Amino acid sequence: MRVGIFGGGQLAQMLVQAAISLGIEIVICERVPDSPAARYTQYTVVGPGEDEAVLAAFARQCDVVTLENEFIDARLLRRVEELGTPVWPSPATVAVVQDKLSQKERLVAAGLAVPPFRAVDGPDDVLAAAQAFGWPLVLKTRRNGYDGYGNATLRGPADVVPAWERLTRSGSPLLVEAWVPFTRELAVMVARRRDGTTTVYPVVETVQQNHICHVVYAPAAIAPDTAITATELAVAAIQAVDGVGIFGVELFALADGHVLINELAPRPHNSGHYTIEACVTSQFEQHLRAVLGWPLGATTMRAPAAVMVNLLGQRNGPINTDAIVAALDVPGAHMHFYGKRDERVGRKMGHITALGATLRDAEAIARRAAGLVAMPV
Numbered sequence: 048m049r050v051g052i053f054g055g056g057q058l059a060q061m062l063v064q065a066a067i068s069l070g071i072e073i074v075i076c077e078r079v080p081d082s083p084a085a086r087y088t089q090y091t092v093v094g095p096g097e098d099e100a101v102l103a104a105f106a107r108q109c110d111v112v113t114l115e116n117e118f119i120d121a122r123l124l125r126r127v128e129e130l131g132t133p134v135w136p137s138p139a140t141v142a143v144v145q146d147k148l149s150q151k152e153r154l155v156a157a158g159l160a161v162p163p164f165r166a167v168d169g170p171d172d173v174l175a176a177a178q179a180f181g182w183p184l185v186l187k188t189r190r191n192g193y194d195g196y197g198n199a200t201l202r203g204p205a206d207v208v209p210a211w212e213r214l215t216r217s218g219s220p221l222l223v224e225a226w227v228p229f230t231r232e233l234a235v236m237v238a239r240r241r242d243g244t245t246t247v248y249p250v251v252e253t254v255q256q257n258h259i260c261h262v263v264y265a266p267a268a269i270a271p272d273t274a275i276t277a278t279e280l281a282v283a284a285i286q287a288v289d290g291v292g293i294f295g296v297e298l299f300a301l302a303d304g305h306v307l308i309n310e311l312a313p314r315p316h317n318s319g320h321y322t323i324e325a326c327v328t329s330q331f332e333q334h335l336r337a338v339l340g341w342p343l344g345a346t347t348m349r350a351p352a353a354v355m356v357n358l359l360g361q362r363n364g365p366i367n368t369d370a371i372v373a374a375l376d377v378p379g380a381h382m383h384f385y386g387k388r389d390e391r392v393g394r395k396m397g398h399i400t401a402l403g404a405t406l407r408d409a410e411a412i413a414r415r416a417a418g419l420v421a422m423p424v
Contacts, residue, residue, distance in 0.1 A: 048339060049074060051109030051132070053096065053124075055082025057385035057395065058115035058315045061323070063087045065331035071339075076105040083386045084115075096123045106130040113292060113338045117145040117313050118191050135241070135291040135338040136313045143288050144313045147189045148222045150288070157287035159280060160307045162299070163225040170207045173223055177204070180225035186210050188219040198258045200226075227307060229299035233267055234318035235281035238293045238333045238343055245282060246333070246343045248326065250274045253297070253318050259393060260317045263355040264406050265325060265348065269300065276306045284308055293334035295319060317357070317395070322346075324381045324400050325353035350402035354409040356417045358384075360394040373419035374399065380416035 048071050052059045055077035063073045063084050074090040075082065085091040090108060094101035096119060106112065106127045112134045114124075121142035124134045136144075143149050151164050163180050166189075167173050177184055186207075188197035197217065199210035214221055232255055236248040252267035253260050267274065281296035288311065295316025297309040319330035328336075328344025336343055371384050384397040399416045403409030 048072070049090070049108065049110050050335060050338065051076060051105055051112040052084065052115055053112065053119045054115035055079075055084040055091075056115060057083055057387075059084035060087060060385065061320075061329075061331045061383075062113075062115065062315065062334065065329055066335055069332065069335060071335060074105065074108045076101070081388075086386065096120075099126075102126055103130060106132040111135060111338055113314075113334070114141070115314055116193075117141060121145065136294075137289065137291065140288050140290055141313055144290075144311050145190055147187060147192070147310065148220075150311055151222075153287055154284055154308055157283065159283055159287065160305065162227045162307055162309070164222055167221050167223050170211050173201070173207045173211065174204060176223045177201075180223075183226040185224045185226060186214060187222055187224065188214050188217055189222055190219040191217060192219075227299045227309075228301070229307075230302050231267065231269065231300040232309070233269070233277050233298040233300050233306070234263070234316065235277055235296045235298070236293060236316060236319040236322065236330050236333075236346075237281050237285045237290070237296060238330075238337050238346075239285050239290050240337050240343060241291050241340055243286075244343060245285070246346050247278055247282060248319065248322060248330070248346045249348060250277045251318055251321070257393070259357075259359065259395075261357055261359070262410075263318050263321055264410075265321045265353045265355075268406060270304070273300055273304060273306065276304075280306055280308055284311055288313075292337045293319070293330050317398075320383070320398050321353045321355040321400050323383070325349055325402055350409075351404055352406045352409045353400060353402050354406060354413045355398055355400045356410075356413045357395055358397040358399065358417060358420055360390040360392050360396050363391050364389070366390050366396075370420050371397070374416040377412060377416040377419065379403075379412045382416065 051074040060083040073088045075085045076092045092105040121138045124138035184201040186199045239245045249266040251265040254262040295312035299307045323329045381400045401409045401412035
């Protein structure tokens with residue numbers, strides 16, 4: 048089988064690594080050559096997907112097409128289908144999920160709990176939302192936001208205009224959400240095949256700083272009832288958007304035991320990277336199984352606990368190729384370096400996962416290794 052992936056970043060790179068053990072060939076479609084994923088496959092189509100020749104060359108090489116992020120326009124995915132190559136998750140699913148307003152509306156229509164939200168067309172609409180929701184608020188781009196790019200926390204009226212001017216530069220319309228006084232941020236990876244067969248990974252806790260994930264704890268140290276609620280919400284959300292493949296579901300846990308859905312990601316997710324070492328089937332292998340219609344693998348953990356620490360850029364400039372060497376000397380630390388040529392402040396450059404008998408044990412190993420890397424968290 049030959050699977051095409053729109054995008055050549057680290058998520059595509061880890062999909063390629065999973066594909067090798069399954070005997071799957073991967074075709075990367077990326078705007079630029081020498082992407083992290085393209086270095087690991089001989090099949091690459093370089094150019095913008097909006098170019099019909101690029102799209103056609105990509106489609107005809109693949110048995111099925113998927114994506115490493117939701118930024119590829121759903122209309123291009125529909126065109127791939129018109130060219131005779133199936134796309135999973137489907138263009139219809141991606142169209143819903145890639146617009147955060149339509150995503151929230153679909154979840155509400157399915158009776159699922161989300162924070163209060165509304166579309167906004169200007170700063171006055173944001174101020175009106177504050178009258179309804181109170182301060183603070185979260186202002187978001189409806190499309191193409193990630194890792195803090197496309198979000199702004201508004202703590203009062205003075206923050207509205209500067210945030211509006213910054214976020215609208217992308218050209219995306221905006222929405223506003225009520226601030227959620229959560230006690231923990233949770234995430235669940237859900238895999239679903241075309242026939243509806245579904246598997247779920249353990250609920251994890253994510254620690255975010257400036258809207259960027261820094262640490263993932265698996266499983267989350269939460270009450271069993273909360274874990275059940277989060278799992279049920281995550282599965283219902285992916286059913287609501289008719290998802291196929293692996294999906295990341297981000298959630299908020301509240302002090303009163305309620306859980307709200309924050310956002311969906313129709314692809315492998317940072318909160319699921321721990322599954323490479325910690326679970327019987329990684330999220331990347333599971334995604335390939337799901338989009339090909341193959342049997343889904345077991346999601347059970349191989350150890351009682353796992354902790355993943357992201358390695359984020361601390362400066363702007365060329366990569367220090369010796370950055371990971373010292374960390375490799377830490378027993379039990381599993382290093383993943385994404386092979387990006389340039390470091391940027393806050394950019395995800397890699398991650399480290401450690402397993403342990405407890406979360407504390409696993410975290411100690413992961414943080415020790417991260418502290419030895421030239422770009423510690």
